[in-house]
Each structure stands twice: as structure tokens, then as C-alpha cells.
Amino acid sequence: MPQSRFVADALGAVTICLVAVxxxxxxxxxxxxxxxxxxxxxxxxxxxxxxxxxxxxxxITYIFFAVWWGVGEIIRLNLLxxxxxxxxxxxxxxxxxxxxxYIVSNLGxxxxxxxxxxxxxxxxSLQRSGTLSRKWNMxxxxxxxxxxxxxxxxxxxxxxxxxxxKKEHNPKLPSYFxxxxxxxSNSPDDTVFCTYPLLSTVFLGLFxxxxxxxxxxxxxxxxxxxxxKGLQKRVYTLIISITSFFPLRVAxxxxxxxxxxxxLLFDAIAFLAFLSLLCCAGVGICLLVxxxxxxxxxxxxxxxxxxxxxxASNEYNDTVSLIANQSPQRGSISFRTTEKDEASRGAAFxxxxxxxxxxxxxxxxxxxxxxxxx
Numbered sequence: 001m002p003q004s005r006f007v008a009d010a011l012g013a014v015t016i017c018l019v020a021v022x023x024x025x026x027x028x029x030x031x032x033x034x035x036x037x038x039x040x041x042x043x044x045x046x047x048x049x050x051x052x053x054x055x056x057x058x059x060i061t062y063i064f065f066a067v068w069w070g071v072g073e074i075i076r077l078n079l080l081x082x083x084x085x086x087x088x089x090x091x092x093x094x095x096x097x098x099x100x101x102y103i104v105s106n107l108g109x110x111x112x113x114x115x116x117x118x119x120x121x122x123x124x125s126l127q128r129s130g131t132l133s134r135k136w137n138m139x140x141x142x143x144x145x146x147x148x149x150x151x152x153x154x155x156x157x158x159x160x161x162x163x164x165x166k167k168e169h170n171p172k173l174p175s176y177f178x179x180x181x182x183x184x185s186n187s188p189d190d191t192v193f194c195t196y197p198l199l200s201t202v203f204l205g206l207f208x209x210x211x212x213x214x215x216x217x218x219x220x221x222x223x224x225x226x227x228x229k230g231l232q233k234r235v236y237t238l239i240i241s242i243t244s245f246f247p248l249r250v251a252x253x254x255x256x257x258x259x260x261x262x263x264l265l266f267d268a269i270a271f272l273a274f275l276s277l278l279c280c281a282g283v284g285i286c287l288l289v290x291x292x293x294x295x296x297x298x299x300x301x302x303x304x305x306x307x308x309x310x311x312a313s314n315e316y317n318d319t320v321s322l323i324a325n326q327s328p329q330r331g332s333i334s335f336r337t338t339e340k341d342e343a344s345r346g347a348a349f350x351x352x353x354x355x356x357x358x359x360x361x362x363x364x365x366x367x368x369x370x371x372x373x374x
Contacts, residue, residue: 012079019070026063069110095192099181108155127331176257192259245280
């Protein structure tokens, strides 16, 4: 086996394993989301945390797009189409069609929708109301599909109309501008290599540029509102990962045209491009799906501990009051005990209101930031 083919198979196997981990983590987060929502519905004392579970449909949608993208990356691998493999029975024509569908599906749909969903989840943290309703989730999903539609159409134009345009109007146009598949005549087995048309990469780059600029502005607004250092670190991590990994993937896809498909350089560039987006999607799942739910459940545990302490404090107050009633200085002792109890109640209320933007005690015009963000 040639060294380049061995490396390509190894990178393909690593790709499959990483996508399997992504799918497993995504499924666990989906189960976690349903568990959190069921607890909110089943237990009335968790109703105040329903604000943080409001965008649960969009969170699951984000995971769905990430899994869709990962499955497309597996289908792209020529490892599965070699002799004796899962898709070895496909003809060259069908293999070319798979590569074309991959470009339209991943570069035209899954990746734009993935990052649009992420942007809407971040943007939701700046809204003062509306994130509790199912209507907001449906409306947001519709906007994601609407804003993704131009990219989907552009990728279809590159794949379907590009080859006809080159053949009939511009034969001198280099093939790497519009070609989504390449086959080697000297290959030991009939295998088609999926490539990245340069025009498709250019359109994705324009989309990434617009998205990156908007995320910089959005992240700046969020950082101005966040006063918690932990949340600030999450926002920084999320913004930096998106604005670095996504443009890096686009740049690597553009550089892939410098090497012939099937060579070691091409396989290495394609794998690095896959790895960059995988890291970005993983960071998004962790910071936008898992941690908000974990923080909400931790808040509930904190609230239960505070209620238990309050109950113990009330029992202590009853005992002190009973003793004070038998003492000539009962008024002084009773006053100090009540003052302490009121102070503890006030502290508990302030601490909980930091997590619940719906409290009426917050000053008018104060900014609202909920945990559905990073």
C-alpha cells in the first residue's frame, strides 16, 4: 500500500471516530435538554428556571446541524468507496453525484445553518423577553433557513450550472473553480475523490466574513453587559473560537486546490479543515447547550440549600423567641433575631435574582442576560 494511501486511510478512520464522538456528545446533550425540560414541567418549584430552558428547540436544532455536517464529512471520505468497502459497489457516476451532494449539503446548508443557529442563540441573550415561548423557537428556525437559502442556491449554481458554463462559454476556465469530484486514471481501484470547488469556497468565505464581523459586534455588546468573570471567559472562548476556526476552515479549503486529490498534502489540508470546524462545533455545543442547563440545575441545588438553611434559621428563631419571652430583655433579643432573618432573606433574594432576569426587583432599564448564551 502506498504511503499516501495509508495516511489517507488513517486520517479517514480518525475522522469517523471524531464524528462518532461528536454524535454521542450531541445525543447526550439532547437527552440532558429533555431531562431539564421534564423537570421544569414536573416540578412546580422549577418554574422560575423555565426562562433558561426557553430556547431548547434551537439548542437541539444546533446539535442536529452539527450531526448532519459530521455525517456529510464521513460520506465524503473515499475510504468508504474503495474495493471491499461499504460503498464500493457504486459506479463512478454515482460517486461523483455523492461528492456534488456533499458540497451542496455541507457547504450550502449544514455549515451556514450551524453558524446562523449559533448566532441566534447568542443574540437571544440580549433580548429582554420572548425567549420563553415556542413561537420564538419556530420563528428563529424559520429565519435560520431563510438566511441560509442564498448560500444553498449559490452552491447549487456552482455544481449544476458551473460545468455547463465552462463547457459552452468559457472552456479556458480552470476545472478547480467548479469541479466537485476528481478521478485518477492510474488508480488501482475505481475511486472518485471529492474536491472543494474554488467558487464554492469563495461564496463560503464571503458568508464567513459577514458572520465574523457581526459576531465581533455582538460579542462586544454581550461583554459590556456581563459582569460575571466566568461568563466573560465563556463569551471570549466562544467568540474567539468562531472567529478563528471558521475562517481557518475556509482558508484551508481554498488552499486545497493547490494539490491534486489523493495526494498526502490534499488529505492533510482536508483533515485540518475538518478538524477546525469540529472544534468550533464542539465548543458551541459545550457552551450553548450543556453549560446553560448544568448552571440552571446547579442554581436549583443552591436554592434548595438556601431553603434548608432558612428552615433551620426559622427553627433557631423560634427557640430564641421562646427563651426571650421568658427573659426581661425579650424585646431586644427578638428585634436582633428578626433583623438577622430579614437580612438573610434579602441576601437570598438578591443572589437568586442574579440568575433570574424576570425578577421585578431589578432596576428599570437594567440589561438582561440569560444563561442560554455562553
